[in-house]
Amino acid sequence: MNAGAAILWGLRRDLALAMRSRAEIAIVLVFFLLVTSLFPLGLDPDPVLLSKIAPGIAWVAALLASLLGLPRLFAGDHADGSLEQIALAAAPLPALVAGKVLAHWVATSLPLVLLAPLVGIQFGLEPVSTGILVATLLLGTPVLAWLGAIGAALTLGARGGAALLALLVLPLAVPVLVFGAGAVESSRAGLGAQAHLSLLAAGAILSTVFGPFVTALAVRISFE
Amino acid sequence: MAGSGFFRFSSPASFFPLAGRLVPVFGWLAVLLTVVGLYIGFLVAPTDFQQGESYRIIFIHVPAAWMAMFTYLVIAGWSAASLVWNTRLSAMMAQALVPTGAMFAFISLWSGAFWGRPTWGTYWVWDARLTSTLILLFLYIGLMALRSAIEDPRRADRACAVLALVGSVNVPIIYFSVQWWNTLHQGASVSLTAAPTMAATMLAGMLVMSVAAWAYTISAALHRVRSIILEREAHARWTREVAR
Amino acid sequence: MIEWLSMGGYAYYVWMSYGMLAIAIAIEVFALVARRRRALEQVEQYDEETGFTEEAT
Numbered sequence: 257m258n259a260g261a262a263i264l265w266g267l268r269r270d271l272a273l274a275m276r277s278r279a280e281i282a283i284v285l286v287f288f289l290l291v292t293s294l295f296p297l298g299l300d301p302d303p304v305l306l307s308k309i310a311p312g313i314a315w316v317a318a319l320l321a322s323l324l325g326l327p328r329l330f331a332g333d334h335a336d337g338s339l340e341q342i343a344l345a346a347a348p349l350p351a352l353v354a355g356k357v358l359a360h361w362v363a364t365s366l367p368l369v370l371l372a373p374l375v376g377i378q379f380g381l382e383p384v385s386t387g388i389l390v391a392t393l394l395l396g397t398p399v400l401a402w403l404g405a406i407g408a409a410l411t412l413g414a415r416g417g418a419a420l421l422a423l424l425v426l427p428l429a430v431p432v433l434v435f436g437a438g439a440v441e442s443s444r445a446g447l448g449a450q451a452h453l454s455l456l457a458a459g460a461i462l463s464t465v466f467g468p469f470v471t472a473l474a475v476r477i478s479f480e
Numbered sequence: 481m482a483g484s485g486f487f488r489f490s491s492p493a494s495f496f497p498l499a500g501r502l503v504p505v506f507g508w509l510a511v512l513l514t515v516v517g518l519y520i521g522f523l524v525a526p527t528d529f530q531q532g533e534s535y536r537i538i539f540i541h542v543p544a545a546w547m548a549m550f551t552y553l554v555i556a557g558w559s560a561a562s563l564v565w566n567t568r569l570s571a572m573m574a575q576a577l578v579p580t581g582a583m584f585a586f587i588s589l590w591s592g593a594f595w596g597r598p599t600w601g602t603y604w605v606w607d608a609r610l611t612s613t614l615i616l617l618f619l620y621i622g623l624m625a626l627r628s629a630i631e632d633p634r635r636a637d638r639a640c641a642v643l644a645l646v647g648s649v650n651v652p653i654i655y656f657s658v659q660w661w662n663t664l665h666q667g668a669s670v671s672l673t674a675a676p677t678m679a680a681t682m683l684a685g686m687l688v689m690s691v692a693a694w695a696y697t698i699s700a701a702l703h704r705v706r707s708i709i710l711e712r713e714a715h716a717r718w719t720r721e722v723a724r
Numbered sequence: 725m726i727e728w729l730s731m732g733g734y735a736y737y738v739w740m741s742y743g744m745l746a747i748a749i750a751i752e753v754f755a756l757v758a759r760r761r762r763a764l765e766q767v768e769q770y771d772e773e774t775g776f777t778e779e780a781t
Contacts, residue, residue: 387549406646410639414629423625424643427618431657438661470646477638513759522728533732537741544745579755583748593740600738696749710763714770723767 257347265347266355273332274363280328282311285367288321292375303380310379311389311440315433317375318368318393319400323422325364326404329356330475334412343475350468351476357467365397385440388449392436395456399432400425402467409474432459492709493718496592499702505701513692521685536684537595545613549651551581551697552616555623561639571637573711574644575627576705580697582620588613596684604632608662612655619647620643633712 257263274281295313296306333339342352372393374387407425414420439452489495521539524587528535556575562570593603594609604610608663623640731738 403646406642410626410643411629414626414639416629418626419627420629423618424622427615427622427654428647430615431650431653434657434661470642474639474642477635477642480632480635480638524763527732532734534734536731536736536738536766540741540745580752583752587745587748590744594741598734700752700756704759707759707763710760710767711733714763714766723764 257345257349259348262347263355263358266352267359268355270356270359271363274359281325281364281367284321284325284364285371287324288317288368288371288401291317291320292378296378299461301393303464306379307381310375310381311392311437312433314372314375314389314393315338315396315437318372318397319426319429320435321368321405322365322397322400323418323425325360326421326425327418328364329360329405329408330412331408336476339412339475340479343479349472349475353405353471354464354468357401357471360405361398361401365393365448367400369397381440385444386433388440388443388453388461391449391453392439392456394406395453395460396432398460399456399463400429401429402471403462403465405471406474409471409478410476412475432456435459490567490569492572493716495569496706496709496718496722497707499706503699503703503706506695506702510692510696510699513688513695517688517692519684520688524689525681525685526679531599534595534598534680537591539685539689541588541591541595542686543693544584545609546690547697548581548585548588548613548620549618549694550694551577552586552619552644552651553648555581556644559644560694562637563641563645568634568637568712569709571641572705572708573701575643576619576701576708577697578623578627578702579704582617583623583692584697585613585617585620589617606662607684608655608659611658612651613656615658616651618665619651622647 285435292313294382295309299305299309330339333342338349343349345352369390372390375381376383376389381389403425404421407421407428410424411417411421435452435455439449442452489498521536525536527533555577558574558577561567562574589610592613596605597603602638623643627640627642629637669718678713710719710722729735729739
């Protein structure tokens with residue numbers, strides 16, 4: 257199987273699996289909205305304040321929600337032994353992994369990006385800023401997906417579970433958070449969001465180029 | 481039997497005695513340099529015009545911050561070596577450096593807080609360097625957590641190596657992004673990097689203390705790696721001789 | 725001497741910083757010694773339980 261076919265195989269298989277666990281995915285999305293709802297409850301729901309902090313909150317909530325969905329990526333296959341089969345297959349592992357992560361992003365992150373306007377409404381975010389927020393999430397969530405994939409592969413079969421995964425992934429995700437939330441702020445300050453969006457785009461490209469190989473290495477390591 | 485020249489020390493068994501001889505060398509070097517550094521820092525360097533005596537905290541704050549960053553890079557180097565050449569000892573060196581690097585990251589943050597309080601009024605400021613050091617501390621803790629979460633030592637070696645390398649690629653990006661974030665919010669926070677203009681003696685004190693910290697790190701890491709070697713090689717014959 | 729210790733009024737901040745460094749190093753040195761002792765015990769134990777072999781990890 258060549259790389260292209262392998263990617264498609266991984267993509268189709270994991271999308272099919274995701275369709276079967278729609279409820280699980282829905283929970284992650286509900287979690288996202290739940291987290292964003294908590295902030296006004298914990299703070300003064302002053303519209304000016306909320307509108308100001310909305311991008312940061314939306315991004316933190318997206319980070320946490322993406323962490324929740326991560327174990328699904330490898331844990332299921334790891335538990336029933338199919339991950340080992342995949343690792344031993346003749347097809348290139350990075351390509352198979354790329355298909356899986358792409359499916360994961362389509363199933364969990366893309367809906368989240370589409371839900372972001374709801375957060376905009378919750379926080380009274382003006383339309384332009386909401387648009388920029390959606391764009392940053394679209395470009396930033398692939399980076400999160402790859403960082404998460406590497407973390408999930410490294411922690412396969414390790415003790416510590418979700419908390420360990422969060423500890424490993426969140427510090428690495430800080431630049432994405434900074435540039436994602438910063439884009440909206442920068443646009444509000446009249447400086448435009450192009451620089452931030454370009455950096456996020458570069459991050460998305462680099463993580464998609466290198467992510468499969470690092471993740472494949474991490475998967476192989478977990479089988480030693 | 482291991483090869484000749486430099487590589488004859490690449491097996492844990494042959495490195496063990498070498499490390500043992502080096503531990504006190506670097507240890508005493510650290511002590512000596514610390515004495516000199518503190519002498520310069522407290523008795524030679526003048527009182528700062530604006531910050532008074534409180535600025536003397538930089539003689540540990542800055543060296544600690546430098547060591548925390550530098551050590552992480554060294555860990556990344558050993559990690560890369562361990563993955564490329566599949567050498568156990570490289571991975572053990574990486575493992576041995578982590579706690580000391582974390583300690584310096586923590587000291588950098590703690591001393592930064594106690595320098596910030598009298599200078600800027602608060603124990604914590606979200607300036608670029610402190611924030612980056614905080615994230616660096618989280619990266620160190622992550623390495624230690626992953627190490628303890630994986631049972632098999634060789635698997636832990638390789639997993640931590642990958643994590644260290646991914647982290648090291650991220651460290652400059654994290655620093656850059658935090659710088660950017662900090663300048664965007666210039667009005668809201670003050671920067672600890674706006675240090676007192678350096679008298680030559682102040683700089684000298686900082687440099688000496690930095691070298692002292694470097695010597696200490698080497699000594700501590702070599703001592704630690706000897707214990708790691710014993711732990712991992714407990715089944716091998718040569719360790720019995722040591723236990724005597 | 726007392727004058728020097730008071731660090732121009734900043735004694736609390738300066739000594740909290742240097743003090744924590746001293747504590748941290750003391751803890752680290754103590755931990756290093758303890759780890760070595762445990763490692764040597766492990767070596768002793770291994771020998772008593774199952775004998776020894778030459779294979780490495």
